Amino acid sequence: MRLLLLALAFAAVALAGCTTTSPPRNPLAEWHASPNHGPRRARVIVLHHTAMDSAEGALRVLQTGNAGGPVSSHYLIGDDGRRYQLVSEQARAWHAGDSSWAGISDLNSTSIGIELDNNGHEPFSEAQIQSLLVLLADIVERNGIQPHLVVGHGDIAPTKKDDPSAWFPWQRLAEAGFGSWPTGGVGLPPPGFDPWAALRLVGYDLADPGAALAAFHRHYRGRDDRTWLPGDDVILHDLQVQLMALPASAPRTDMAQGSIGTPPPDAGERLNSPVR
Numbered sequence: 702m703r704l705l706l707l708a709l710a711f712a713a714v715a716l717a718g719c720t721t722t723s724p725p726r727n728p729l730a731e732w733h734a735s736p737n738h739g740p741r742r743a744r745v746i747v748l749h750h751t752a753m754d755s756a757e758g759a760l761r762v763l764q765t766g767n768a769g770g771p772v773s774s775h776y777l778i779g780d781d782g783r784r785y786q787l788v789s790e791q792a793r794a795w796h797a798g799d800s801s802w803a804g805i806s807d808l809n810s811t812s813i814g815i816e817l818d819n820n821g822h823e824p825f826s827e828a829q830i831q832s833l834l835v836l837l838a839d840i841v842e843r844n845g846i847q848p849h850l851v852v853g854h855g856d857i858a859p860t861k862k863d864d865p866s867a868w869f870p871w872q873r874l875a876e877a878g879f880g881s882w883p884t885g886g887v888g889l890p891p892p893g894f895d896p897w898a899a900l901r902l903v904g905y906d907l908a909d910p911g912a913a914l915a916a917f918h919r920h921y922r923g924r925d926d927r928t929w930l931p932g933d934d935v936i937l938h939d940l941q942v943q944l945m946a947l948p949a950s951a952p953r954t955d956m957a958q959g960s961i962g963t964p965p966p967d968a969g970e971r972l973n974s975p976v977r
């Protein structure tokens with residue numbers, strides 16, 4: 702009898718589990734389940750700084766919202782290296798807003814967002830960067846993300862955002878295998894080299910060329926100039942050579958088709974601007 706009761710209890714739990722975990726099914730169609738599927742996966746990882754003074758304050762905003770409405774990210778890393786997760790990787794967090802990278806638009810739908818507790822005017826702590834590298838290795842591996850597709854919010858929304866700031870150590874990230882950085886070993890660009898085409902190939906949306914250049918300089922040169930600088934062509938040629946050497950399966954062919962359109966309306970630079 703006791704065994705029977707136990708079995709019934711297990712069955713009840715299992716049924717309850719089925720009820721709560723079954724995916725929504727459209728009543729307009731007959732359900733004929735196929736086992737051949739998996740979770741949708743992100744293709745890009747977007748890094749941010751919170752532009753706030755504490756992880757606690759950022760957690761509150763990311764769990765509620767701000768003057769612009771609800772905002773969130775998948776992860777937040779404190780300046781002490783502590784990691785917080787706010788949204789499942791399978792869900793669409795609201796961290797990127799209007800955005801474009803390598804011909805991919807609406808990055809909220811195809812990316813994982815990581816906020817870094819940093820006010821935007823200070824170096825990123827060693828503990829935080831080490832913690833980020835551990836998390837990136839984990840996310841990239843589990844989701845099969847191309848490691849070079851780790852970018853900044855400012856890269857994907859150059860007219861509206863400037864995070865993470867020029868303090869962010871992109872070179873160190875690249876040395877650990879994430880994002881991109883010039884190797885310094887491919888020589889001078891060939892005659893006729895087109896730096897704008899290379900900038901678009903790298904991934905930048907050129908709807909506002911000055912904003913795209915500022916984002917490129919912030920990422921690769923630690924400054925925000927909106928016009929070309931000596932040596933930019935060498936960096937872009939280097940990045941282009943690396944991208945063209947990627948396996949054919951890597952999402953690089955669509956990089957040359959970055960959309961050119963009307964820049965989105967200007968918005969704030971901080972976590973407290975709408976990003977849905």
Ligand SMILES: [Zn+2]
Pocket residue numbers: 748749750796854862864971972
């Ligand atoms: Zn951001």
